[in-house]
Amino acid sequence: MKAHFPLLFVLLSLVLTACRPTPEETYTPTPYELPQPLFFPTTTNIPADNPMTEEGVELGKKLFFDSNLSPRTSHLPNCCASCHHPEYSFEGGPEATLEHLGTEHTMLPLINLAWNTTGLGWKGTIKTLEEMVYAAYTDPLEINADTAEVVRMLQQSDTYPELFRKAFGTDRISFIQVEKAISQYVRSLVFADSKFDRYLRGEEQLDQDELNGYMLFITENGADCFHCHGGGSNALFTTNLMYNNGLDAEYHGDFKAPTLRNIALTSPYMHDGRFTTLDEVIDFYSDSVQYSEFISPLMHHVMQGGVRLTPEEKRQLKAFLLTLTSQTGSPRSNLNRK
Ligand code: HEC
Numbered sequence: 487m488k489a490h491f492p493l494l495f496v497l498l499s500l501v502l503t504a505c506r507p508t509p510e511e512t513y514t515p516t517p518y519e520l521p522q523p524l525f526f527p528t529t530t531n532i533p534a535d536n537p538m539t540e541e542g543v544e545l546g547k548k549l550f551f552d553s554n555l556s557p558r559t560s561h562l563p564n565c566c567a568s569c570h571h572p573e574y575s576f577e578g579g580p581e582a583t584l585e586h587l588g589t590e591h592t593m594l595p596l597i598n599l600a601w602n603t604t605g606l607g608w609k610g611t612i613k614t615l616e617e618m619v620y621a622a623y624t625d626p627l628e629i630n631a632d633t634a635e636v637v638r639m640l641q642q643s644d645t646y647p648e649l650f651r652k653a654f655g656t657d658r659i660s661f662i663q664v665e666k667a668i669s670q671y672v673r674s675l676v677f678a679d680s681k682f683d684r685y686l687r688g689e690e691q692l693d694q695d696e697l698n699g700y701m702l703f704i705t706e707n708g709a710d711c712f713h714c715h716g717g718g719s720n721a722l723f724t725t726n727l728m729y730n731n732g733l734d735a736e737y738h739g740d741f742k743a744p745t746l747r748n749i750a751l752t753s754p755y756m757h758d759g760r761f762t763t764l765d766e767v768i769d770f771y772s773d774s775v776q777y778s779e780f781i782s783p784l785m786h787h788v789m790q791g792g793v794r795l796t797p798e799e800k801r802q803l804k805a806f807l808l809t810l811t812s813q814t815g816s817p818r819s820n821l822n823r824k
């Protein structure tokens with residue numbers, strides 16, 4: 487009997503340790519309140535298994551900007567922010583030409599993506615932000631990292647295990663948590679405080695040129711932009727759908743109509759970066775639209791080569807597009823907190 491005592495003791499203490507509260511049970515994250523700007527859709531793409539929390543967004547932000555989590559730390563790109571820069575609407579800025587980037591297509595801005603329910607990328611083929619994070623880390627043309635290596639580096643760091651515990655209730659890090667945290671941060675990038683938003687909210691008036699430009703934007707016999715790029719009743723300024731907008735007479739496939747918010751910050755334009763200025767883009771839609779059997783039926787004016795604007799109308803349309811810039815984000819944006 488006596489001989490069994492140590493064994494019993496060991497068993498008992500094992501049972502007791504197993505019953506101690508695990509970090510999961512003391513996990514109390516703070517829900518993150520995503521704003522709902524005026525005339526944004528009410529449907530978001532927040533997955534049931536990745537609700538936004540203050541802790542998750544904070545961790546995602548740190549990961550987004552962390553250039554030490556790739557085997558190629560001395561080379562660019564080594565994190566999301568080496569391509570997606572906050573000051574250029576989370577695009578690459580004027581340097582982001584195809585030659586510079588070395589990617590297949592030019593960049594897309596990371597703004598208001600919580601409301602994208604159609605698919606990501608120029609072709610819309612990536613269905614969730616979580617998937618996009620994985621793709622960006624592993625794509626040889628992007629971060630080109632080994633996800634197991636990224637997880638190992640995070641697990642061995644002094645700071646990350648605690649941040650993962652706060653965000654996900656466990657300090658056993660997995661790449662799925664990396665995907666979740668960065669996606670939460672990207673969903674928090676809300677831009678809805680441009681001059682045009684203040685006009686919609688009745689806080690500021692547009693000047694006469696800007697108003698005329700807006701009227702051109704949303705009318706069929708004006709510049710006819712709204713079918714694909716939204717407008718007052720769709721303040722994302724994109725349908726997030728793919729179209730062929732008649733750039734070329736040969737087939738080049740359908741591409742996403744990018745948001746026109748912050749369009750002044752995201753040159754070069756189009757999937758191949760063929761235009762450097764907004765004037766060139768407006769000249770194209772006015773005078774150089776190319777017919778092919780693949781062109782979207784929404785390019786109603788192709789038979790006249792475009793919407794045929796006068797120089798004054800072109801100036802007004804551009805003045806309106808410039809009212810869509812909001813460097814500071816929405817009344818509640820992480821940009822302010824960088
Ligand atoms: C080498 C530069 C580069 C890096 C690094 C990079 N991206 Fe991108 N990103 C791009 C390009 C180029 C596109 C457009 C891709 C396409 O559709 O062909 C893009 C597109 C996206 C989109 C789609 C946006 C939309 O409107 O559909 C998301 C989301 C995105 N990136 C997130 C990220 C995240 C998160 C990271 C870090 C994990 C990251 N990117 C790292 C260049 C980069």
Ligand code: HEC
Nearest residue numbers: 709710711714729731741742743744755756757771782784
């Ligand atoms: C039939 C739908 C459609 C219509 C109508 C349309 N666009 Fe577009 N727009 C697109 C698509 C699709 C792209 C991307 C094309 C590509 O790169 O191949 C695009 C690209 C753009 C870009 C470049 C965006 C970037 O980030 O590179 C601007 C600026 C633009 N459009 C402005 C306008 C304006 C101004 C009008 C009205 C004169 C207009 N669009 C009408 C579908 C449309």
